[in-house]
Amino acid sequence: MTRQRHRVRTGPLMTPAVGMLLVWMIVPLLMTLWFSAQRYNLLDPGGTAFAGLENYRDLVTGRALWVAMGNTLLLVGAVLAITLAGGTLLAVLLDREFPGRNICRLLVIAPFFVMPTVSALVWKNMLMNPVFGLIAWITRSLGLGAPDFFATAPLAAIILIVAWEWTPFAVLILLPALQSLSKEQREAARMDGAGAAAMFLHVELPHLRRPMAVVAMIETIFFLSLFAEIYVTTAGGPGLASTNLAYLIFQDALFEWDVGLASAGGVVAIALANVVAIFLMRVVGRTLEAER
Amino acid sequence: MASIELRSVGKRFGSHEVVRRVDLLVEDREFVAFVGPSGSGKSTLLRMIAGLETVSEGEILIDGQSVARVPPAKRGLAMVFQSYAIYPHMTAAENMSFSLRLAGVPKAERDAKVREVARALEMEALLERKPRALSGGQLQRVALGRAMVRQPKAFLLDEPLSNLDAALQAQMRLELVRLHRELKTTMIYVTHDQTEAMTMADRIVVLNEGRVEQAGTPLELYNRPASLFVAGFIGAPKMNFLPAQGAEGRTLGVRPEHVRIGEGGELAGEIVALERLGARTYVHARLTDGTRLVAEAAGDTGVREGDRLAFRILPEGRHWFDGSGRRVT
Numbered sequence: 001m002t003r004q005r006h007r008v009r010t011g012p013l014m015t016p017a018v019g020m021l022l023v024w025m026i027v028p029l030l031m032t033l034w035f036s037a038q039r040y041n042l043l044d045p046g047g048t049a050f051a052g053l054e055n056y057r058d059l060v061t062g063r064a065l066w067v068a069m070g071n072t073l074l075l076v077g078a079v080l081a082i083t084l085a086g087g088t089l090l091a092v093l094l095d096r097e098f099p100g101r102n103i104c105r106l107l108v109i110a111p112f113f114v115m116p117t118v119s120a121l122v123w124k125n126m127l128m129n130p131v132f133g134l135i136a137w138i139t140r141s142l143g144l145g146a147p148d149f150f151a152t153a154p155l156a157a158i159i160l161i162v163a164w165e166w167t168p169f170a171v172l173i174l175l176p177a178l179q180s181l182s183k184e185q186r187e188a189a190r191m192d193g194a195g196a197a198a199m200f201l202h203v204e205l206p207h208l209r210r211p212m213a214v215v216a217m218i219e220t221i222f223f224l225s226l227f228a229e230i231y232v233t234t235a236g237g238p239g240l241a242s243t244n245l246a247y248l249i250f251q252d253a254l255f256e257w258d259v260g261l262a263s264a265g266g267v268v269a270i271a272l273a274n275v276v277a278i279f280l281m282r283v284v285g286r287t288l289e290a291e292r
Numbered sequence: 293m294a295s296i297e298l299r300s301v302g303k304r305f306g307s308h309e310v311v312r313r314v315d316l317l318v319e320d321r322e323f324v325a326f327v328g329p330s331g332s333g334k335s336t337l338l339r340m341i342a343g344l345e346t347v348s349e350g351e352i353l354i355d356g357q358s359v360a361r362v363p364p365a366k367r368g369l370a371m372v373f374q375s376y377a378i379y380p381h382m383t384a385a386e387n388m389s390f391s392l393r394l395a396g397v398p399k400a401e402r403d404a405k406v407r408e409v410a411r412a413l414e415m416e417a418l419l420e421r422k423p424r425a426l427s428g429g430q431l432q433r434v435a436l437g438r439a440m441v442r443q444p445k446a447f448l449l450d451e452p453l454s455n456l457d458a459a460l461q462a463q464m465r466l467e468l469v470r471l472h473r474e475l476k477t478t479m480i481y482v483t484h485d486q487t488e489a490m491t492m493a494d495r496i497v498v499l500n501e502g503r504v505e506q507a508g509t510p511l512e513l514y515n516r517p518a519s520l521f522v523a524g525f526i527g528a529p530k531m532n533f534l535p536a537q538g539a540e541g542r543t544l545g546v547r548p549e550h551v552r553i554g555e556g557g558e559l560a561g562e563i564v565a566l567e568r569l570g571a572r573t574y575v576h577a578r579l580t581d582g583t584r585l586v587a588e589a590a591g592d593t594g595v596r597e598g599d600r601l602a603f604r605i606l607p608e609g610r611h612w613f614d615g616s617g618r619r620v621t
Contacts, residue, residue, distance in 0.1 A: 185377045188373060202379070
């Protein structure tokens, strides 16, 4: 009775939020779809004209899209692998008792709080620079010459930078998860004869499966649209060697001023993100289900 | 099949002494219960025997051998935890065979052992289930099974029944006693519930503030408690304590069943509450000097709240304690 009398129509209250979402999501999506079907270059004073699937044909027949797509997947996959492995290892280490543990934890988490542009600049100019970088100085003093990371292995260099930035995130999620593992379960494993390796493999790692799935999901969302690190360090080069989809779209739109082509790239990026998302949801979703 | 001996064992956490000079011999095949309130050091003592805690003082011997340098898994003991500590990602069978797997026992042999134990625990149908599909009582069985598969020299049980409902507790108590009889192994059982200790153990060790207050058979503890603490801890409802007349500082302890109502007794009081259990009634009274007294009466006793009655204490039910709480014989 009371419930019924107090029932309020919630529709009108939700309208502003739903409306905002629609305006911010659906309108740009529709505009992108519309532009992708236009011949529309800002350098061409002739204005716009309907192009049909021409922009898509240009993209698909060109080499840039496929290289960029490959780079995107490689970047996401490699950084995911490194951050998950490194994050798990660090979490297990930081979970142990040792003097100075709190400071150590703070230092491990720290890189995550540095702006991507800043850390990319630090890596580019202070660490990996072949002339005055720290790494070059070390290798030179060992008589090994000076490697030019961004020229010889640009994608690997970017993977390293991004992994450095995001491993702390994995630790941030995995360490508390590890600490929530019941003490009695560890003790039971000790009584069962599990040493450090068996404990990690059979008790700690299975316990971390859910949080690892969460880390993978969140990181993938960010890695698919990675931009700042590439812009600051290699600008997508040399050639297309470190161009991912996000950077390709940026180049098409703001170097070549081809709004139509860039929009078509954007649509492809959306499609790729959805494919990856569906794949992830399947894998991750199963893990989340299985452990319930 | 092991005797466990504690020689003036002590445990300190920083400056805090949790266990103080405990001497105890648990005989082979004996079922010993450690009872005490929380913080009495009973769990710590058990964990020291298991090897999960280091021993600060004294030594622990299993079958006459010091185990100071023996890691938990090599002591030949199995432990059942209060939370069961079942591995959630493994099936019941995998949980039970985990120790064998780590020890490198071939799969066929592992399976055979698990099946044998499952049969003894009547849980064969549960073997392929994951822990999330098991009830509390079933998890308890998996935990017991995991301990039994190892064929340990002794079982260490840390409040294993405290997470079960009352009916299941009573059932598991009987089952544990049966298992102890069939397996013919030493068992050490930690509990804060004196009923569990009384009903299952061959011998009870009452701990208080890290010290052994008394060790003995359930009836020894019940009939001749060595201290006020043991007298108050063993038996439900609790023993009554009355300030003794004449003897300064002494306390007279008397169990409810040794108090008679309304037979020209020496104590007078008013009934403040009645606990009717059917077969008997516990009569709660406030005596004229303000002390509380619980007396056992027949189930259909006619007394009512507010009645003023006399109470008599049977001579054979009198326990005397001196000012420091020790029994006076």
